[in-house]
Amino acid sequence: MAQINVRFKEGPDHRTHHASGVWGGITPQREVVATFFFEQQAYPQGLVVQLDEQGRPTETERLGGGEMVRELLATVVMSPAVAHSVGQWLLEKAQAANPSPPPAA
Numbered sequence: 001m002a003q004i005n006v007r008f009k010e011g012p013d014h015r016t017h018h019a020s021g022v023w024g025g026i027t028p029q030r031e032v033v034a035t036f037f038f039e040q041q042a043y044p045q046g047l048v049v050q051l052d053e054q055g056r057p058t059e060t061e062r063l064g065g066g067e068m069v070r071e072l073l074a075t076v077v078m079s080p081a082v083a084h085s086v087g088q089w090l091l092e093k094a095q096a097a098n099p100s101p102p103p104a105a
Helices: 080-097
Strands: 021-026 032-041 046-051 057-063 068-078
Touching: 021 068, 032 080, 068 080
Parallel strands: none
Antiparallel strands: 021 032, 032 068, 046 057
């Protein structure tokens, strides 16, 4: 049987992201699109801070913010076969990391 050596190399734009979730769908060409996002509360536009007699700051008001923001980190477009393979791989890794699956909703 023939053998091929495979080496992994990070591309120049490679980054590691924490993903809170994924959003996507199917393109008109029947490819799968997955956009990974990080979800967090929006930062306020500003703060009102008062200083006490000793000069210690105390926040008294937040200006704006409060809504949830989904920062889009990376979009992956793949064939259905690759999407299926990636999905299977993710399920296997999730099972290995947490052998007791969460209860069904």
